[in-house]
Every structure is written in C-alpha cells, then in structure tokens.
Amino acid sequence: MKVVCVGGGPAGLYFSILMRRQDPRHDVTVLERDPAGSTYGWGVTYWGGLLDRLHAHDPASARAVRDASVRWSGGVAHIRGTTTARPGDEGFGIGRHRLLDVLAHRARELGVRLVHSHEVTPADGPPDADLVVAADGVHSALRAHHADHFGTEIETGRNTYAWLGTTKTFATFTFAFAETPHGWVWCYAYPYGPDGSTCVVECPPEAWRGLGLDRVSDPEGLRLLEELFAGPLDGHRLIGGPQGEGGARWRSFRTLTNRTWHRDNLVLLGDAAHTTHYSVGAGTTLALEDAMALAGALRTAPSLPTALARYERERTAALLPLRSAARYSARWYENLPRYARLDPAQMFALLGQRHSPLLPYVPPQLYYRLDRAAHGLEPLRRFKRWLGPRLARTLEATRAR
Template identity: 70%
Template sequence: MRVKVACVGGGPAGLYFSILMKRQNPSHDITVHERNPAGSTYGWGVTYWGGLIQKLHQHDPESARAVRENSVSWSDGVAHIRDHRTTHRGDEGFGIGRRVLLDILAERAQSLGVHVEFGRELAPDDAPPDADLLVACDGAGSALRERHAGHFGTESVTGRNVYIWLGTTKVFSAFTFAFVETEHGWIWAYGYPFGPDHSTCVVECSAATWTGLGLDEANEADGLALLEKLFAEPLDGHPLIGRADSGGSARWLTFRTVTNRTWSHGNLVLLGDAAHTTHYSIGAGTTLALEDAVSLAGALRGQPALRTALTHYERERRSALLSTQSAARYSAQWYENLPRYTQLPPEQMFALLGQRHSPLLPHLPPALYYRLDRTAERLDALRRLKRWLGPKVARTAHSRLR
C-alpha cells in the first residue's frame, strides 16, 4: 500500500529510514525536511563498529559499501595518563566524517526518489507536514516532540561534566584517550580518526575544573590555545579546530539523557535522539539511530495497521536498547567520578576504563575490582585451555591403551 511519509530532520536516522521505505515500496511518497542547507552539518566524525556495516549491508548494500569505503579503521586503544602511555588491543572500530555520512545517505535517498528539502525548518507555530506517517527525527531537542511533550512524557537528565566537540589535523592511529591533571582538577580528551586528514577530539572535565581553568569565560581562540597546551603530547603539535563550517564557535555543553514514556502519538513517531539519547562516551549514537530506522521500517512492512506497527517498533527498540543504555549510564558515571581511579597505576586505570560499563565497579574499591577482574580473567583462560586440551588428552590416553 502506498503511503505518504514526512521525516522532520535530515540526520542519519531520517535519511536511512527514507531509504529503507523506498526500497520496500518505490511508490511511497517520502519527503525529508532538513533545516540546514545542503552540505552543512555540525560535528566532525562519528564512530561505529563492524557489526553495523554487516547490518546495513543486509538492508541496503549500496549505501553500506559507500559508508565502508569512506571510513577509516583502528584496532588499538591508547591512553596517555600523566607522562605514561599505555596501549591495549581491542575490537576493530571505524570513523567517518558526519558530513560525508550525511551526503552518502542523502544522495542515496534522492537516487531512490525521496524528496530531500534542505533549509526547511518547522517553526513552532507552523502546521506539521501533511502525511500518513510523520517521523520526528529532529534530535534530542525535537521541536515536533515538544508540541506533545505531555503525551510523550519526555524527561531530560543533565550530566555533571561539561564537554566540547572539536576537530584536529592530528590523524590518530588508534582510539586515543588523554588524561591531564591540572591544579584545578582533571581534564581529558577522546580522539579518533575519521578521514585521511582529520580526527575528532572531544574534551571533557568537571564543571569545577572548567571554571577553574577559565574555560567558561575564554573566547574560542584562547580556549583552544589552552587545550592545545594541555594536550600537547597526544596532539603532537597539531591544532584543535572549533567548527567544521563557518556557523559560529564550538560550544561547551552538558550532555542530556533524554527518555520518553511513549514514542508515538497518532501518526507521529519518534526516531533516534528524539526518542532517546545515549552518552557519547560509548560511541553508539549513530549506530542506534540507524538501528531505529531499520526497526521502524521493518515494523511498517510486517504490520498492516499503523498503530500496531508503531507499538511493535517501540517494544522492539526499547528491549534492544536496555543493555546499551545501562552501559552508557555507567560509562558517564565513571568519568564523573574520575578521581576515584586516577590513583591507580596507569595500566590498571586504563584496564578499568575498559570495564567502566560494569554495574559492580562503582561499589568496590577500584584496586580490589582490578584484582578480582584479573583473577576471573585467568580462571576463564584456564577453563578455555582445559576445554581445548580435553579432547587431545583423551585421544592420547586412548591411543596408549591400545
């Protein structure tokens, strides 16, 4: 059945959803309304992991290939802690420029017949687009959702730390963490490559450290100069860059965890950050948005009634998000309580950085948790060795008996 769909917001979620709907039925009338001009976006690179590419390939091989071809990858994690550098092997991760990703998805959507209207912002008193299905994919501060905030039961919890999203010409060879102690407290950065010439660099600290260093009052140039000095070693002399476009200065922010009691209202449904946000420190935001799009398109294909389809989508995604959202909460709390871990030797601190999703970690002394974790790891390795040796020992004994 042919339906008319309007997506308000041209981020990854809305664009990918429009692609999937067009692939399901080319006769669908689909329009994406994006408030920014074509080719402009705030942000640098986004991260994802190998499983996402496999999932994208199942649903649209063409866009999946383009995303993979325009991504860079890494497998190591590196931490600079005071004057110490430590490295750990990890799963393969990927980075892609946010603008590149949006261009890929927009071009793919348009090639399938989706109408993508750039520079189209929905004012507070504007009537929503006329459609059989209205998709709010306009971010954590969704204006479309706020029109029915009471129905959706939107809640927003603000984190304690402040952060700023920056770029740099330093191309990191691994996912890089840097922790610096100042007279006003700790400040740290996460860095990862997303192309041949640039990396993303997110800087975070407590509000007390931010004000103590004067970053709350510094203009952009002075603030970036101070951060470049603090992170001189991992940046290796490269500059930090405030914005990828000329749309103003980079801003210090506090992360908002957004949740909603329900995700739909009549023919209006929430997608991506409009429905839920997940702390940036686990690098899952873009992946979750794209997975939302896959789930919603699948529900609409499999359920004939709109109400039933939207209920199925919400139930499926809430269940899938539980473990990731729990990990994100504990990850944010780990950073908010960073001084609890900075007295450990650097290798142990980095190990617990990798364990920051654990619900047990906040309740045990860090050094004790580290020892218990190492013991469990050795026991697990011993169990794997015994399972591997078992058949070999049995075969050897059997041959000797013969």
C-alpha cells in the same frame, strides 16, 4: 504510504532509503531545516557489527559508508607521561558530512525528495502525510509540542564537554588525561578521515571554571587545551567549528528519554526519541538501528498503530542494556579521581570496564584483581555478571530511601 520525515540526519535519511527499497510506491519526503551541505560536528564512530546490519538492509549504501570510513583496532591512553596500549575490537570513523552525503545520494537515487532550508514548526500544523517521522534531533520541535503525551524527561550530566576537531590524524582511538591544579581534564579522540580527527574534551565544572574556560575567548580556550594535550596532539591544532571558525562550545550532556515514542501518526526516531552518553560511541548506530526497526515494523505489521507499537517495544527493549552502559560510563568519568591514581595500565584496564554496574561499588584495585582472576575462569565471570546488576540495584535502592 505517504511519509514525511522531519530531519535530514542519519536516522531520517536512512529510514527514507529503507522505505523506498521496501516499496517504490511509497511517497517519501525528507524536510531538513538547514541548508544543503551544512552540518555540525566532525566525525562519528561506529563498530564492526553495524556494517553487517547495514549491508543486510541496503548493500549499496553499506558499501559506500564502508569505503568512506577509516578503521582502527584497540586503543591508546596517555596519562602522567606514559603511553599505554590495549588490544580491542575494530572501530570505524567517518566524517559526519561524508556520511550525510552518502545517505543523501542514495536516498535521491531511490526517488526520495530531499528539501533543505525547510523548518517545520508546530505553528505550521502537522505535515500532510500518512506517517510523520520526527527525526529532528534532541531539540525536536514536533516532540516538544506534545511533551506531556510523550512523557519527555531530560537528565543533565555533571561534567562539561566540548566537541572539537583537530588536524592530527590519530592512528587509533586515543584517550588523554591531564591533571591541573583545578582537577582533571581529559579527551577522547578518533580519526574520521585522512585529514583529521574528532576530539571530545571533558572536565568537571570546578576544573572548567578554575582554568577560566568559562570566560576566556574562544581562541584562548583552544590554545589552553592545546597546551594541556600537547603530547598527544604532537603540535597539531584544535578546531572549534566544522569549517575552522569558532571556539569550544561547552555544554553538559543531556540524557533524554520518552515514556512513549508515538502519537497517532507521529513517531519519534533517533535523538528525538532517546540519547545515550557520547562516551559509549553509540549515537549514530542507535539512530540507524531505529530506522531499521521502524521500517521493518511498517513492512510486517497489519496496521500503522500496530507497527508503531511494535517498533517502540523492540527499540526500548534493545536500549535497556545500552542505557545502563552509558549511565555507568558517564559515572566513571564523573568519578575519575577514584581511578586516576592507579598504575596507568590498571587505570586503562578499568576504563575498558567502565560500563560495569559492579565497578562503582568495589575498590578499584580489588576490582582489577578480581577481573584479572576471572579472565580465564568462566564460572567466576558468570558470577561477576550475575552479581553486578543485583548489587547495583540494591545499593541504589538503599541510597534512594
């Protein structure tokens, strides 16, 4: 099969690796619009189960990803002068640039052709291939050209956020909340290597405008945020661009969905197909799992149309619980004042419960007590898991009417 993958991010590169491993006779090319060595963002995060799945599909790249990652467990929250720690699952961070280097090296090793500074636009016509994979991100030009067919919908979140780096190397996943006269501002930070961490800053639009973050210069905006989070940053800088240039680029998160993921021999992969709110930390994991599912469907299905339909069914079903979790996670932060007056330990506990569909409809202190009571009682935990989605659907249907 001749395959052209448009987009050289984690999804496109890993898919190309899997296709060559499945059959070295596949002719696989990755076309990336940016120059070699350039990327956006700082580090990405993932959780332990992904490494097992990577190892099952390609042990060589899995080992390289593991060796280039830093790991932590649990988390820390800073609020109102207190620091609260909670145990939790093991997490991993890796620089986005390093991840792409690992995957690109492995792809070349297997015979994939990587072509940089090559932008594919609808005006060029479709690439000449048996299969064209649109892995060109949330702003996918290939998807946008057939937006009516794909049924693309975009929902923009209320809060604004900036994706920053810092020279502070955090020991674990860290949350920090700062109250200002204009509302709350908060950040999530995690290490991705020995020299730095990713730091995502978020706030409601009224705080963003009230603090002047919508109009101050880039250096002034970064200095203001450094003052707000001076304690957790411990004197370290915030950095607005991957190479140290630029300021905070503020935006609102766009949740993207598509009614279908394929058209003839064109198929969507990763952020071109779907996005989930960054607060659940699943974007890179989902992109890599998309690649696994698509390669698997192509290996076992009797025809290309059957394979693409199978891939779409598998991944849309797998995404349902994560979409729900991401929606409720984003809502938790959009309603932060509801939780910010709790005792810090209680607030941090409910931060860990932010994916629950029941939480928005129960007074926070009551939910905390119920959750504590259910901790050692399996029947009560099962009842809570059963009640949450049903209550949420009922209340949301009532509100819609």
